[in-house]
Amino acid sequence: MGPMQMDDLPVINEKKCSYLKEAARIHIDSFNYVIDEGLRLALLDIDPVFTKTDPCIKISISDAELNQLQLPMDLRHHKRTIYPTETRIRKTTYYAELYIQLKFETKTETEYSERVFFVPLMLKSNLCLLNGMDDENLLKHKEDLNMHIDVWYS
Numbered sequence: 001m002g003p004m005q006m007d008d009l010p011v012i013n014e015k016k017c018s019y020l021k022e023a024a025r026i027h028i029d030s031f032n033y034v035i036d037e038g039l040r041l042a043l044l045d046i047d048p049v050f051t052k053t054d055p056c057i058k059i060s061i062s063d064a065e066l067n068q069l070q071l072p073m074d075l076r077h078h079k080r081t082i083y084p085t086e087t088r089i090r091k092t093t094y095y096a097e098l099y100i101q102l103k104f105e106t107k108t109e110t111e112y113s114e115r116v117f118f119v120p121l122m123l124k125s126n127l128c129l130l131n132g133m134d135d136e137n138l139l140k141h142k143e144d145l146n147m148h149i150d151v152w153y154s
Contacts, residue, residue, distance in 0.1 A: 062103040085142040
């Protein structure tokens with residue numbers, strides 16, 4: 001049996017499909033605000049922490065950025081793009097890499113350190129590689145065209 005083609009798919013109710021897509025769009029738009037600017041603004045708004053050491057060290061977040069997932073992660077020398085289908089097959093989470101730059105300050109010195117965290121992604125959100133793909137490309141990446149409500153993979 002060869003790869004699935006557009007003609008192989010069952011006929012779906014287009015009216016029902018548009019309602020479901022619109023319901024999902026509201027959630028995707030809200031999530032896009034979080035990943036495009038809301039999360040960064042929230043992290044930068046966190047008050048600094050002061051250690052009880054001598055000298056006292058002020059620790060704060062000086063920057064934050066979300067990027068699309070690529071495998072293998074930074075520990076290896078090469079990277080490649082990963083799509084949601086691969087994460088489903090691997091039974092892992094489809095996520096973005098969140099880079100947070102921490103600032104450590106004393107009265108005389110300032111140092112920076114970067115930390116990486118992972119944020120689960122909503123399918124078809126701005127950081128999802130499926131965002132904006134037409135049906136032909138979705139099929140090419142083995143995505144289900146009959147999945148009308150965008151979901152999280154974890």
